[in-house]
Every structure is written in C-alpha cells, then in structure tokens.
Amino acid sequence: MRKLIAFTIVSVDGYFAGPNGEIDWFKGEHSDEEKEFSDEVSKKAGLLLFGRTTYEMMKSFWPTPDGMRSDPVMAEVMNRMPKIVFSETMKPEKDGPVWKDVRVLHDIDPEEIVSLKKHGEGGITILGSGTIVQQMERLGLIDEYQLMVVPVILGTGKYLFKDVKRLNLELIGTKVFRNGRVLLTYRPKA
Amino acid sequence: MRKLIAFTIVSVDGYFAGPNGEIDWFKGEHSDEEKEFSDEVSKKAGLLLFGRTTYEMMKSFWPTPDGMRSDPVMAEVMNRMPKIVFSETMKPEKDGPVWKDVRVLHDIDPEEIVSLKKHGEGGITILGSGTIVQQMERLGLIDEYQLMVVPVILGTGKYLFKDVKRLNLELIGTKVFRNGRVLLTYRPKA
Numbered sequence: 227m228r229k230l231i232a233f234t235i236v237s238v239d240g241y242f243a244g245p246n247g248e249i250d251w252f253k254g255e256h257s258d259e260e261k262e263f264s265d266e267v268s269k270k271a272g273l274l275l276f277g278r279t280t281y282e283m284m285k286s287f288w289p290t291p292d293g294m295r296s297d298p299v300m301a302e303v304m305n306r307m308p309k310i311v312f313s314e315t316m317k318p319e320k321d322g323p324v325w326k327d328v329r330v331l332h333d334i335d336p337e338e339i340v341s342l343k344k345h346g347e348g349g350i351t352i353l354g355s356g357t358i359v360q361q362m363e364r365l366g367l368i369d370e371y372q373l374m375v376v377p378v379i380l381g382t383g384k385y386l387f388k389d390v391k392r393l394n395l396e397l398i399g400t401k402v403f404r405n406g407r408v409l410l411t412y413r414p415k416a
Numbered sequence: 417m418r419k420l421i422a423f424t425i426v427s428v429d430g431y432f433a434g435p436n437g438e439i440d441w442f443k444g445e446h447s448d449e450e451k452e453f454s455d456e457v458s459k460k461a462g463l464l465l466f467g468r469t470t471y472e473m474m475k476s477f478w479p480t481p482d483g484m485r486s487d488p489v490m491a492e493v494m495n496r497m498p499k500i501v502f503s504e505t506m507k508p509e510k511d512g513p514v515w516k517d518v519r520v521l522h523d524i525d526p527e528e529i530v531s532l533k534k535h536g537e538g539g540i541t542i543l544g545s546g547t548i549v550q551q552m553e554r555l556g557l558i559d560e561y562q563l564m565v566v567p568v569i570l571g572t573g574k575y576l577f578k579d580v581k582r583l584n585l586e587l588i589g590t591k592v593f594r595n596g597r598v599l600l601t602y603r604p605k606a
Contacts, residue, residue: 410565
C-alpha cells in the first residue's frame with residue numbers, strides 16, 4: 227500500500243492560511259536548505275494531490291522559466307509527476323495551458339483514494355491544500371502528516387485541524403531548519 | 417529584566433485542554449526523561465505563576481507524600497518557590513491548607529507584571545494555566561514560549577492562541593523526547 231502523506235505548512239497556532247487565504251507569512255522564504263530537503267522528498271513521491279487553490283498557484287509557477295530557474299530539481303519533478311486536482315467546477319481545457327499529467331476529480335471518493343493507494347508506486351503526497359487535508363483527515367485517509375511549522379503566531383485564519391476526531395499520533399521524525407522552521411512528522415497510532 | 421516564560425503542554429492542534437478541561441491526553445505520562453528535563457528547568461525559575469485550575473491541581477499533588485515520591489527534585493522546587501495564583505475569588509485562608517509562599521492576585525495588572533520582571537532573580541514561569549497565558553499574550557507580556565507538543569490531535573478543546581494578534585517568532589530551541597513529545601521554544605521577534 228502506498229502512503230497518503232499530507233505535507234502542510236502551518237503557523238505555530240495551526241493555520242495553513244490567513245482568514246482570506248493569505249500565505250505571505252511563509253511564501254518567498256524558501257531557504258536553500260529547505261529546497262534541498264524538498265527536492266529529496268519530492269523524488270520519493272509518485273503522485274501529487276492538490277486542491278484548486280494550491281494547484282493554480284503551483285501551475286502558474288513550476289512550468290514557467292521562473293520556476294525552472296528557482297529550483298530546477300523541484301520544477302522537473304513537479305512538471306513530470308502525475309497530478310490530481312480536486313475541484314467541483316474545474317475543466318482543464320478551459321483553464322489555460324494544461325499542466326502535464328493532470329487529472330481532475332470533482333469530489334473525494336474514499337474508495338477511489340484507497341484504490342490509488344493500492345496501485346502504483348511512490349508516496350501519494352498532498353501538497354499544501356489545507357481544505358483537502360481536512361477532508362481526507364475526516365475520512366481517516368491520511369497515513370502521515372508532515373507539518374512544517376513556521377515561527378509565527380497568526381491569531382486567525384484557516385485552521386488545519388477543523389472538525390476532526392481525536393487521534394493519537396506517533397512522532398516519526400523531526401527536522402529543524404536554520405530559518406526557524408521545524409518539520410514534525412507524525413503517523414496515526416495503531 | 418527577568419523573562420516571563422510560558423511553559424504549556426499543547427496538542428498538535430494547539431489545545432491546552434479538552435472542551436471541559438480534560439487533560440487525560442497528557443497527564444500521567446511524564447517520562448523519566450521529561451522529569452530530568454523539567455527538574456533542570458525548574459531550578460532556573462525564580463517565581464511561578466498559575467491560574468486557579470492549575471494551581472489547585474499542583475497544590476493537591478506536590479506538597480503530598482505522593483508528590484515527593486514521584487519527583488523529589490521537582491517537589492522540593494515547587495514547594496519552596498514563590499508562587500502567584502491569579503483568581504478573582506480565591507481566598508487562601510478558606511481554601512484548605514495554604515501552600516508555602518503563595519500570593520493571590522485578583523487580576524492581571526500589566527504594570528505589576530512588568531514590576532515583577534524588574535525585580536528579583538530567576539525566570540518567571542507560567543506553568544500550564546492556559547487562560548493566564550492567553551491573557552498575558554494578549555497584553556504582549558510573554559518573553560518566551562515553551563510549547564511541549566504532545567503527539568495527539570484533539571479536534572476540539574481550549575485553544576491556547578485564541579484572540580491574539582499576529583506575532584513573528586524566533587525559534588530558540590527544540591528538544592525531542594523519546595515518548596514523541598517535542599519541546600519548541602520561541603521568543604517574540606524584535
């Protein structure tokens with residue numbers, strides 16, 4: 227079984243975005259150290275999942291010359307990797323140039339996610355996409371949480387662990403970055 | 417100036433207690449490794465601050481034979497250290513045997529806290545007492561956050577960073593415990 231991994235950037239107080247989706251508190255501060263790390267991680271992925279918002283952001287960056295220059299390894303992985311975007315309304319044909327190997331799903335069907343886990347190789351990684359993470363966690367589908375904790379208290383915003391049930395976790399990894407970010411990796415406790 | 421330090425046990429999703437004040441998710445799981453650590457930390461403290469709930473819990477444990485047996489170093493520190501408890505209604509005389517060196521303050525007066533910081537020696541540590549931490553943080557009085565992150569998602573409860581303003585932090589320390597707890601130490605960024 228492939229693992230479903232949620233990689234999410236969160237504030238110390240657990241928000242993945244400000245109240246209006248603001249991400250200024252983490253965007254543009256991707257250090258070389260983090261790049262190296264995410265390059266390594268991304269190589270192990272086999273499939274990327276996105277919500278519409280994160281997808282649009284990624285699509286407007288990675289396939290462009292700016293994206294390639296910024297981090298060629300990541301750009302190559304992002305552009306090559308199979309991608310699924312969850313959107314009720316999106317039709318790739320009408321939404322500008324199609325990013326390579328993108329499938330649109332209109333809702334989260336737990337059986338379909340389990341089927342994805344059973345077939346293919348490499349991890350299935352949800353990048354950002356807090357609302358997708360929320361829905362997947364309510365359905366008990368997430369096998370691993372990678373929380374990149376940014377040293378800021380936002381005080382308000384979109385809360386990652388909203389309306390979820392109590393869940394005991396096991397800490398399986400930590401990594402401290404020089405810019406003060408801490409990656410905490412957990413899996414649900416059996 | 418003495419530092420005002422908030423040492424708070426929190427869930428991964430940022431709660432310091434369940435909706436009805438439940439602390440079963442961390443109580444009784446104080447490992448030897450954590451004891452050693454908290455013994456070291458407590459020796460550096462000069463004054464302890466509590467809210468009423470934490471105070472009652474601490475008072476019913478540390479001065480008793482069970483408390484002494486459980487962790488003699490901590491018991492000695494807890495019993496000897498000057499303590500302030502914030503409570504609107506509490507009168508020590510009427511609330512059972514008085515713990516040694518306890519002052520009751522009926523509200524949080526920022527000037528009084530600043531005055532405490534200016535005089536005396538050793539850190540001023542708020543132990544637990546989430547509602548006191550909240551009030552102190554809204555007043556911008558906290559110099560250091562020591563967040564002991566317990567590997568559990570509670571999903572609901574009393575939220576530590578409620579109604580606070582955005583605050584950039586600096587990560588000044590991390591410590592990973594074998595039981596999966598992670599201590600993240602931050603200070604407000606200048």
